[in-house]
Amino acid sequence: xxxxxxxxxxxxxxxxxxxxxxxxxxxxxxxxxxxxxxxxxxxxxxxxxxxxxxxxxxxxxxxxxxxxxxxxxxxxxxxxxxxxxxxxxxxxxxxxxxxxxxxxxxxxxxxxxxxxxxxxxxxxxxxxxxxxxxxxxxxxxxxxxxxxxxxxxxxxxxxxxxxxxxxxxxxxxxxxxxxxxxxxxxxxxxxxxxxxxxxxxxxxxxx
Numbered sequence: 001x002x003x004x005x006x007x008x009x010x011x012x013x014x015x016x017x018x019x020x021x022x023x024x025x026x027x028x029x030x031x032x033x034x035x036x037x038x039x040x041x042x043x044x045x046x047x048x049x050x051x052x053x054x055x056x057x058x059x060x061x062x063x064x065x066x067x068x069x070x071x072x073x074x075x076x077x078x079x080x081x082x083x084x085x086x087x088x089x090x091x092x093x094x095x096x097x098x099x100x101x102x103x104x105x106x107x108x109x110x111x112x113x114x115x116x117x118x119x120x121x122x123x124x125x126x127x128x129x130x131x132x133x134x135x136x137x138x139x140x141x142x143x144x145x146x147x148x149x150x151x152x153x154x155x156x157x158x159x160x161x162x163x164x165x166x167x168x169x170x171x172x173x174x175x176x177x178x179x180x181x182x183x184x185x186x187x188x189x190x191x192x193x194x195x196x197x198x199x200x201x202x203x204x205x206x207x
């Protein structure tokens with residue numbers, strides 16, 4: 001005869017509780033073996049990597065010169081440091097006038113001379129998406145910072161905003177100058193400052 005009512009529910013709970021106790025006891029008893037066979041470290045490593053993953057967004061005015069260069073330089077440092085599972089970066093622009101365009105060909109030429117390839121495609125900052133996704137949103141100059149502050153939705157968003165040159169270790173400058181209307185020296189200077197700042201940023205993550 002099938003038991004019904006409170007007695008049946010009590011029996012079900014009793015069986016469930018005994019099963020849970022059995023499984024928990026099994027894990028505790030066999031934990032050393034799980035560690036030795038590598039299952040536990042793999043699980044722990046995957047969990048730690050997920051927690052440590054940081055996202056960085058570099059921002060300039062049009063996303064065709066400075067921020068794509070910063071992205072390429074920082075990606076190079078990530079690869080050299082073996083931190084692909086811990087760090088990711090992207091770039092964007094304050095304006096959308098160059099949306100879906102590749103990096104400025106002049107900037108790309110100078111970057112390639114130093115071994116960097118500007119592969120990003122220009123896009124504007126999306127406040128709702130980017131402030132949720134990225135941990136660091138880094139502007140190239142005061143105007144970028146001002147515009148990002150205006151886009152920020154709340155205090156937590158504003159805490160994510162930084163100026164690129166704040167991470168410089170050698171260059172004493174308040175901004176990464178826009179080389180768009182300048183000559184060759186301007187593009188070289190951008191790369192000099194960005195290499196310095198990206199190295200300082202990487203050092204921050206490695207501490």
